[in-house]
Amino acid sequence: MTKKSEVSNKQKLSPEQQEELLRTLKTRFDKYMNRHKSLEWTKILVKLEANIEKLRSLNEMEKTGGEPDVVGHDNETGEYIFCDCSAESPxxxxxxxxxxxxxxxxxxxxxxxxxxxxxxxxxxxxxxxxxxxxxxxxxxxxxxxxxxxxxxxxxxxxxxxxxxxxxxxxxxxxxxxxxxxxxxxxxxxxxxx
Structure with missing residues (x-):
């Protein structure tokens, strides 16, 4: 039996869904600057746009109530770290x-x-x-x-x-x-x- 989240994770996001998700992430990023004081949204956006497959995961995090936000940057790998930041467990x-x-x-x-x-x-x-x-x-x-x-x-x-x-x-x-x-x-x- 396939779980609902497994099915939806494999579905490609439409350009409209991608745009809506990126808008949501940017709004949250701006609202909670204390989580990522030294980071710039424009650099994060470039990474997201270069890794569109990661948007499916972020969308799943969002849809299930996780409220993902950037909480760090790995200087060694250059990766940005997103985490579920909902007040309570998603x-x-x-x-x-x-x-x-x-x-x-x-x-x-x-x-x-x-x-x-x-x-x-x-x-x-x-x-x-x-x-x-x-x-x-x-x-x-x-x-x-x-x-x-x-x-x-x-x-x-x-x-x-x-x-x-x-x-x-x-x-x-x-x-x-x-x-x-x-x-x-x-x-x-x-x-x-």
Whole structure:
């Protein structure tokens, strides 16, 4: 069975959709300059226009409630880093287990998807704990929700997975079984362009 996000990620954006998405990204970029003080939109736009396939991923991030924005620039590779900057975990990416193995191990009440497959279908990467903590320096995110983060192999091998949130003005890292899912836990991701 093909998931909805896998199908839509393969569809090419029309020139109108591309233009609308770029307008949305520019508006957000201008509104939240604290996230990217030293970066210039014109240079980012050149990168986006040279990597049109990345617009499909950014569009998926936008459609599922992620509110992607530029949060950094890798001087070594020249890539700009986009991240889901919605105040809470993206609405269209919640109620999912951590990965396929966790999903398949559930005997009943299986969710429709899992965080790893969902991110892969969208062409994005789950945030690491370090990236999540960096994001939290740019604002207060996940004060009512939580987000799965990339789980170290040794934890996953034992059946666990980790997630993060912000409570009491502090970023917390927690654990659960990889098969667990909650309405308030979702998937935040990043994309390099």
């Amino acid at each position: 609405k269209g990416r919640r109620s999912v287990c951590y990965d396929r193995e966790g999903l398949e191990s559930r005997k009943e009440h299986k969710p429709e998807n899992n965080a790893i497959d969902m991110a892969a279908a969208m062409g994005i990467e789950l945030l690491t704990e370090e990236q999540y903590r960096e994001l939290q320096k740019l604002g207060n995110f996940d004060t009512k929700t939580s987000s799965w983060v990339k789980t170290p192999a040794n934890i996953r091998k034992l059946g666990g997975a980790i997630f993060c949130d912000r409570r009491y003005d502090t970023v917390f890292v927690y654990h659960n079984g990889a098969d667990s899912y909650y309405a308030a836990r979702g998937v935040r991701g990043s994309l390099r362009v």
